[in-house]
Amino acid sequence: DIQMTQSPSSLSASVGDRVTITCRASQSISRYLNWYQQKPGKAPNLLIYGASSLQSGVPSRFSGSGSGTDFTLTISSLQPEDFATYYCQQSYSTPIFTFGPGTKVDIK
């Protein structure tokens, strides 16, 4: 089974900061990596698929990069509505999916 890890598990940042979250797969998954944002009490929301493709309607301050085992989600200028938990998910072994443990972004 493919295992996913994320770092950091949490971070504190200020509005306007550039934020980077890392996701690592236990084996190469090419670019089969998705990112989701989840706010408390809400369902997850797709941000990025295929490692770097921005989902329709998602602000351009979100970007994704990476391939193989190492991936990055970047928020170029953190906005108040971006405080949330972010999850990576591998789809290399579709129809079996695996989520990372999540990274909580809160206000410094």
Next chain:
Amino acid sequence: QVQLEQSGAEVKKPGASVKVSCKASGFTFTSYGISWVRQAPGQGLEWMGWISVYNDNTNYAQRLQGRVTLTADTSTRTAYMELRSLRSDDTAVYYCARVTETSGSGSPPYYYYYMDVWGKGTAVTVSS
């Protein structure tokens, strides 16, 4: 409007079963897969399984194999998740999500899969 509407909260006793529904609207139901994801209180997301609405193929998370069954009724555009032999650690919010396939550019052809439409979640509490 593309959406997935889930059934209401459930309270069950240990050992019982629960069946959660997920009704689709605004898109061609048979053209997508449906995945189920759960989230225990204060915890992360756990993928439970996937069903192809087109041909009823299913795939389940290994740790839930034998206790979970996914089905889909194309006549009512509704997917179902049944979980049996409930335990206290099955207490969670259960989400259904549409799985979309998108082709990448290049040769040989390849496809990305992602969950782009989610239900609001169904809280299941297991307690004696």
